[in-house]
Structures are given as C-alpha cells and as structure tokens.
Amino acid sequence: MTWLFVRLKLSLLRGGLRGDAGRQVGFAFSVAAAFLAAVAGFGLLSLIRLAPYGVAVDLVSAAFAMFAAGWIVVPLMAFGLDETLDPARLALFPLTTRQLATGMLAASAAGPWPLASLAALCGGVVALAHGVGGVLLGVPAVILQFAFCLTASRLVTTALSGALRSRRGRDLLAVAAIFGVLLVQVPNLLLNRGLSGDPTRILAAAGEVLRWTPPGLAAHAIADGGLIGVAELIVVAMSVVVVAWLWIAALRYALVRPDSSNRGGASVRRSPTGRFLPGGLLGAVVAKELKYARREPRARVNWISAVFVSAVFMFSLRGPAGAAGTWAAVGPVCLAAVVIGLQAANSFGIDGRSLWMNAVAFSTPRDLRTDLAGRHLAMAVVAVPLLALASLAAALAAGNAAWALVAAPTAWGVLGVAVGIGSITSVTVPYTYPERLNAFAGAAPGQGGQAFAASFVTMLVTGVLVLPIVLPVLLGSGWWAVLAVPYGLAAAWAGRRVAAKIGSARFPELLAAVSRPT
C-alpha cells in the first residue's frame, strides 16, 4: 500500500514532466540544486568530526534542529519544494487514516529535496559515530530524525492550512501572529542566553537547550553508540509516533471539514473603495487584485506566510542590542520586502484558469503592461504601509526609531526591484497553483521544479540588483536611502516593460501553464 503511494507520486511527477521543455529544465535545475545541497550538507556535517567531541555533539544537535526547523519553515515560503499528494483527492478511497498517513509520508519522502536532506543528515553519522555501535545506531538515528522532520513539517502545514482556511482574514492574522511569536521565541531564547560571549558559549547553551529535543537525542544516540543511545532512540521514535498521530488527527479533521472559506452564498458588499481607484483597465485590475487578496484563500495564505516569514526574520536576525548600526533595522525589513515581493514571481498563478478573460481582451503588450502595473499597484497598497510598520518595529527593536526613516524607503525600493524581476519570471516560468489548498503545496504536479526555479531566480537576481541601494545604506550612508524608491520604481517599470514584450508574445503558453489540472 505504502509502495503504491510512492509509485503514484513518481508517476505524477513523470506525467507532469512529459513533453514540456520548461518543466523539464525546471526539474533538472531543482535536481541539480538538491544534489549540490546534499553533497554540501553531507560534507559540512562530516567535517564536524574534526571538532572536539563535546563541541561536535552540540554542533550536530544544532544542525539536526536546524534541519527540522527548515522542514517546517521552508514549505511555508511556498517554494514549491513541497510537492506532495493532496489528501482530499484520496478521501473517497477506502483507506484507513493510518494507511493514508504512512502512504503520504512515504510519498513526501520521494523527491529530490527530501532525498537530499536524508543524504545530508547522514553526514551526522560520519561526524559523531565512534566504533561499530555508533554506526549501528547512527543509521536508525538518521532515519528517525528524517521521519521527525517529515512528520513535523506535515503536522505544521496541515494544521496551519486548516486554521488559515477556516475563517476570515482578521482571524487568520491572529493565528499567524501567535505562531510567529511562538516560533520566534526559540532563536531569541538561544541568542539571549549566549549574548554575553563567544561562539562556544552560545553553542554550549544551544546544545543544552536542544539536548532533550528529538534532534538532540538523535545526535546524542549516535555519539553514545551504546545502551543509552538505544534508549534515546526509543524516545525519538516515540516522539515521531506522537507527532504523526497528531498529524493524522489534523488530517482527519481537515478531510471531513468542508472548505469553510466559501461563505455559503452570502452576498458581498459593493466595494466603496472603487471610488478611489483610477478608471479603466488599471483600476479594474487593482480592484480585482485587492478583492482577491481578501477573498481568495490561496492569496490570503500567500500574504500571511509572507508576513509570517518576515516576522521570523525580523526577530531572529536581530543582532545583539546596542552593538548594531542601521543594518539591524534595515536588513530584516529588506528581507521582508523580498519575501513579500516574491508573491509577484508568479503573478498570474492565482488567476489560474480564469486568466482567459484577460487573454481574449488583450491584444498588445501595452495591455499586459497595464495589467502587471495594476497587480503591482495592488500589492503596493498593502505592502507599503506594512513595510513602514515593519521598519518602525525593527528600528525600535534596534534601538533608534529614526532608523525607520532609512529602513522604510530602502525596503520600498527593494520591493520595487523584486516585483520588477518577478514580472519577468511571471511570464517566463509561470506555474499553476493547486486549486485546493493542500497544506502549502507550491505547484501543480510536475511543476515544482519550475516553481522552485522561479522563486530562486527571482530572489537571486533581486539580491544582486538591490546591492547598489542596499549596500551603501548597510555600510552606514543612510542618506543614500532617498535614491532607493526611484530606483525601485525604475526597476519595476523596466521589469514590466520587458515582461510585457515577452508575455504578450506567448500569452497562450502562459495561459496553459497557469491552468494545468491539479
């Protein structure tokens, strides 16, 4: 049965890749990146063997914990790495929830990224195992740690997507905020403990905190290699079972509950904001996008996870208080701007199958340019105040409210660059968002690689292109920030211009790419 799920996933992958060069390139890109990550991860972890024994154990514990954290956070960023089966598709088959859970777990382990992290985790055995016992325990320890990552990731995404779907925007923000605060406290705690001193002290403190978590226990078990190690592994196995059980419960709950984001036929208010919008195509697109940001669950989840990830950045990247310069305020806010701007890397994804309405009306690149401008404007309406707030928060946290005056314009500029680049990726590597909100799955089957490539390239190019405005600011020339907004606007304009040229020449292909069956 489990094997069947794996085969199902593999054939979905294969079917999705067939006969489309773009998707194949995306997949190859994704595989290559995963392979590099696997080799690098394995190598780095193995090198820890050279460190003194106590340090090595703490280092591996920290690395294992970071893997688990990564597995939880990365799918939230909707990178399309998380291309798993939609449990709702399988609801009609006579499967017990347990079969469903093991099957889906196995299916989510099959794929380049899960395998890459399994390979990297194996480096932990090289780093810590001494003698036969260590190796013998090391293999199950790594597998259990991997299972822990998978189940924890599934649990968080399933629970969160259920919660995010459940009610209207206001409640969702509350949920996101609670999770944000909770998660954010962990690195904070570690940093505050180790604040006073050198890296080894921080590491020791981290090791102490992590000692009794499943990743820490797994690391210790490898190092121990004896009976204590066996006991520790049993504890890890039990925690995997508990997390899996919780996940099954969340899954069962999600399966029998209808998608309550549909408000059962209630009427919507005729929007009064329409009056403030420009008329014509631009205004129509802005109005539609703003409505979608409120009403479409996938758009909401995109926004909320952007806010969530930004919040994590804001708190966890906060340097030691006092020692910081403007960068402590500017850095996190700029990262937040990139994360928010990433939503524009697949602008047409949310429209999906309804994009034909635009396709039959648009006949010149100019139409498409206006459309993109409308989307960007709608995003700016939400993001600009949001980033201003974030700047203020970050500046206060960094110890000088005036830094907000530097951080906010810089972040706006970064946002401009991100959406400019994003409009180009939107037309060159478009992909379909799944119709139903399945956890945070990024793309239709077979398009995960493309989704990954789109986000990754957007981030990379944005990162390079913002250097001229961000670098001087980070180095202390705060006045440079006045150039950021014009720079961002210019970048967004140029991006739209190029994107409209490319996009209107291949609008039918674009339409097909965002309306694939999911």
Next chain:
Amino acid sequence: MADAVRTHGLFKRFGPQVAVGGVDLVVPKGSFAGLVGPNGAGKTTTLSMVTGLLRPDGGRIEIDGRDVWADPVAVKANIGVLPEGLRLFERLSGRELLMYGGQLRGIPLDEVVRRADELLRVMDLVEAQDKLVVDYSTGMRKKIGLAAALLHNPRVLFLDEPFEGVDPVSANTLTEVLRRYTASGSTVVFSSHVMDLVERLCDWVSVMNGGLVVAQGPIDEVRRGRSLNEAFLDLVGVRGNGEDGLSWLGAPA
C-alpha cells in the same frame, strides 16, 4: 462579403496525438451556427484556437476577413468567448465580474454599469448579482459567462457547450438572448451535444469527427431529410453498442 469565420488547414497536435488535423471551418456572417461532434472530436481545441486562446501548429484563421494571430488588435475587440469548463473569476461577485470584463475592454465605467444592469436583468441574475461566482450553480455560471461575453457587443460570439447542464427555463432565456443577438446581424458559433437544440436553433451546422470537419453547410443540406441525430450518427459512424463485455457489471458480487 467575407465569412464571419473561415479557417484553412487548421492543425494542432498534443504530443503524438493529432487533436485537430486540418480543419476548414466556415461560418457565414449573421448565421446561428452549431458545431457538433463526438467527445474528443476536437471542437474545444478548434474553438480555443479560433479565439486566440491556444496557438495552432499550422493553418490560418480569419474572422471577418482578418487573421486572428497576425492582427489580434482588430479581431479581439470584435469577438466574445465562453470557453469550456466555466472558468470564471470565482472570487468576484457576478456584478463585479461584469464590471471587470467591461473595463478590461476599455468601455467607460458608466456605460459598463448600464449594460451590466441590463444584462443581469435579462439573465434573471439580479438577486444573485452580489453573490460570489464560486457559489453560483452551473446554469447561473453559464448565464453570467454569456453576459460577460456579450458585454462589449462583439460581432462574433463563440460558445463552448453553453447549454449543457442548464435547466429548460434558463436554456430558454439563453436562446432568446442569442436569437435577438443574431437577428441584428451578428454571428454565433456554439458547440453542443444536444442535437434537438441544434436542429431547432441553427441555420448552419458543422460536424466534426476525429479532428476533421466531415460535413458542413446549411442545416437542411446536412440533414437531407433525416433528423439531425440520424444524420450525425451516419456521419460519424456508429461505434459499438455497448452489449459485449461488462458481464460482471451488476452481477451479484
């Protein structure tokens, strides 16, 4: 006088499968034309290519004498489309959908409001106008889709299975609207599996089978004295009558 729609050797393949293999579709101006054919005949693919939603692998398409793919500016303003599958902006209300569609076409806002109000009334959607499209029933979706396709007063209208899944009352509304529309000299092309309806409404019919047009012309010429249903079955060739195999179906387990 140019035909409303004319294609030359229209061709499309998906991987190894030829979906449309050299279609010469002709629809005279002002006609109410039906496009019929068995499942998988290539009707949807043809209509998608004609309306500029799917790029053909070969062939030419002219609407009112202008090439769809070479001169989209002139063509797209003059066509209305209701594609298969009722893919609409689900999270807009019916009214908002019409406003969006109208503004997309560059119609001034007050004119859009006027036309939308009228269309909503004619389509009997006034009560549902502020509900989200995602909550609409199939028939309501077809009606709002047709309203959106008519809003900019196109010269040629392409509808993919507009009557499937629509109750008789709504179907009546739809046909009345379309009749009035063609009476003024505009052209309607629609695909359908309901032969009675095609027989009743159309003055022109094109029959597709296996990616080709196998018969086309004024409906009486295609029918030649038979009912359209008989003519259709003759033209596409009756396939197995479902009596062999399936012996297990319905047998006690």
